[in-house]
Amino acid sequence: MKNSTLGILMLFCFNTFAQKTTDSLEIWTMFTIGNLVNAKAHEFAARGLPVKIIHKTGDVLWEVEDEDAEYKSEIEYIEAHNDSVWEQLKNRGFKNPRKSYEEQFQKERADLEAALELFNENPRIKRYQEVRSKDQFPNADIKKITDGVYQIELWSLDIQNPLDTQKKEFVAKVDINTLQTTVVKLE
Secondary structure, X not given: OHHHHHHHHHHHHHHXXXXXXXXXXXXXXXXXXXXXXXXXXXXXXXXXXXXXXXXXXXXXXXXXXXXXXXOOEHHHHHHHHHHHHXXXXXXXXXXXXXXXXHHHHHHHHHHHHHHHHHHHHOHHHHHHHHHOOOOEEEXXXXXXXXXXXXXXXXXXXXXXXXXXXOEEEEEEEEEOOOOEEEEEEOX
């Protein structure tokens, strides 16, 4: 009795740990470090889909020369994974999920580029960029409020002492529909 119970328990544990952990609906992306536009465009394009965006790789990609390898490159590996996600979404009733996502991604990317252009053309932001201390490293984040309206936060941190030196500089509301940018300087 003890042996059969132990055997069943071991079988259960083995089966649990042997299951794949990548079966979730994750869209894997390739990104370039510092490319806020693409990262956010992927995030915004995924809204409405039951997926999570995972930035898998970027500036350095792997390739193999082994003819028997299932995937010859990281790009093939990512595309194969995403193909299975698109198929699962189709099976859940989404019509042309890949095409819809890619179209939405291109729209979001263009809108974000327009928003950042408006933001950077603002006289207060231009002046800040000119007088910003070279010891202060700028960083930004973008949140989508509604279609064509974004909140952009600009902050900096001390290059010499990056820990606990993050300072919020500006918060701006950018509307690409009306071509208006409202900037609030923070102290």
